[in-house]
Amino acid sequence: MNFGLRSILRQKKALAGLVIIMALWLMALFAPIVAPGEPGARVGRSHQPPSIEHVMGTTKMGRDVYRQFVWGARSSLSVGFATGIAITVLGTAIGLIAGYAGGKTDAVLDLATNAVLVIPNMPLLILLASFAGTVGPMTIMTIIALTSWPWGARMTRSQTMALRNRDFVTASKMIGEPAWRIIFVEILPNLTTLIGINLVGSIIYAIVAQTTLEYLGFGDPLKVSWGTMLYNAQNSSAIMVGAWWDIGVPALGIAVTGLGLALLNFTFDEIANPQLRSGPALTRWFRLTRARNRELELGR
Template identity: 35%
Template sequence: MNELVAESRRRIRRRAIKDFLGKLSERRGAWVGVAALTFFLVLAAVPGSLVGPLESVATASGDFLAPPDGQHLLGTDEAGRDVLNLVVHGSRISLTIALISTVISLILGTTVGITSGYFGGKIDTWMMRMTDFFFIVPPFVLALVIAPVFVEVVGRGREILGFRTSLFVILVVIGLTSWSFVARIIRSQTLSLRERPFVDRARVAGSSDASIMLRHILPNLVPQIAANGALVVAGAIYTETALSFIGLGDPLQPSWGTLLSLAQRAGAASAGAWWYLGSPGVCVLTVALGFVLLGNALDDTFNPRRRVIP
C-alpha cells in the first residue's frame, strides 16, 4: 500500500514538472534567457580550458591596446594582456559573487518574510520597519558605505573561501543589503498561506511553529523564491560591477567590473579602445538581461494572474 502511494506521488510530481516545463517553454523570453545564461555559465565553469590560464603582466602576449585581430579576438589591454582571456576568467568571478550573494539574500529575505508573515503582531511590525529601511535605501549606497569598513575590519590581502578580502566583502555586503525586496514578497504570500486549511490541520496535529513554516509553508513559497531569485541575481551583478568599477574589486581576481575600472583608468575611451570597455560591458548587460527574462518567464508561469499568450 505504501509503495502504491509513493508511486502515485512520484507520478503526480513528474506530471507537475512536465506541465511546468511545457508552460515555461512557451515563453520566448525563457529560451533567450536560458541560452544566454548557459553560454556564460559554461565560460565560468571552465575558463582555463577555453582560453588558458589567466594572463598577467608578466605573461602578456600582445601590444599596448592593440585592436582585435586573429591572435587576439577582443584586442589587448594597456599591459598587452588578451581581453578575451580576461573577460572569460572574469565571468567566473562576477557570476560566482552574484550567485552566492543572491543565495545569502534569498535566505535572509525568506527567513524574515516567513517569520514576519506567520507570527504577525509586534514581530511583524518590527521586522517590516527594518525591511523598509533596507528597501528605501538603495543596496548600492549601503554597500558603498559598508564595504570599505568591512575590508578594514577583515584585513587586506587575505583569502576567505577562495576569494581575496575585497571580493569576499563585496559578496557578503551585496547579500546583506539586497534581501528586502524578497522579504516583502514572501511575507505577503505567507499572510495568505497561514490561513489555509492545511496549516490549521497541522496546528491541530500538534506541529510546532517552526515545523509548520519549514514543512508546510516554505514548500509553497519555492516558486516565488525561484522567480524573484533570478531577478535578484541581475541586481547583484549590477551592484558588483559598480562596486568593482569604483575600485573595491581585486585586480588579481578581475571581475567584469574590475576590467571596466582598469579600462577607464587606462584611458580606453579617449584612446578609442572600444573593445576594452565594450567587452565586459556587453557581458554584464547580457547576463543581467538573461536573468531578468528568465525571472519574468518564471513569474508568468507560476502566477496564474500574469499568464498571457506569449
C-alpha cells in the first residue's frame, strides 16, 4: 500500500494533474505580477465582452474578470487545500485511535462518527452558515472541516483494524513498543495510499462546498473568490444579458481544479488497486496476441 513520488510521477494522469494544480497555485501565488491592480477596481464598461484590453471581459460593475479570477484563486485554493488537509488529519487521527484501541474507545468514536455521518452534509453546512450569517473564508473552512471528517475516519478505522493483528504489529507489541510508535511507525505508513485518496477527495469536496456556500450568499462579498464571483454574476443576471464570461470563467477554474485533483485521485486508486490499471494490461494483452499470431503464421 505504500507509494512514493517516483511511482506517482510514472503515471501520465498523475503528472498531468500535478502540472494543472501547480500552474493554478503559481498563478495564485504570483497574482500581483500575473494580474496587477486591485481586483475590485472598476476598469471598464458594464459587461464588456472579452477583448484585447480585457481578455476575460468585465462584470456588471465594470471589474476585470481576469483580475478577479486570478486573485480569487488565492481564496478558493487556499481554503480548499487547507480544509482538505484539516479533514484528512482529523479523520485519520480519529480512525487510527478507534481502530487500534478498540473496546469502549472504538465504540464511543464510532458512535460519534455515525452520528455525524447520517446527517445530510450540505443541508447542515447551509444551516450552520445561516446561523453564522455572512461568514469569511476561515469560518467556512471550520464549518466544512468539522462536518466532513467521518468518511475518512470510517475508511481509516476499518483499515487500521485489519492491520492491528498483522504479524509485524504483534511483534512490535511483544517487544514492548509504545502504542504511539506502533501507530505512527508500523501502521500509518501502510495507510499512505488511503490517506492520499482521502486528501484529494476532501480537497475537491471542500472547494465545491465553499463555492456552494458563497454562491448562496453566505460568503463575505468583500472577499474575492470564485464562489463570490458566481454569486455576483447571478445577482447581475449575467446569463440573461448574455454575459457568459462572467459565470463561465470562475466555473471553468473550478472545473479545471477538479480535473487536476481527479487525475491525481485516479492514480492513487490505481496504486491501491492494481486491477484498475486496465490500460497497460490491455496493451500487453494485444502485444502478446500479435506475437502469437506471427508465430502461428511462421509455423505454417
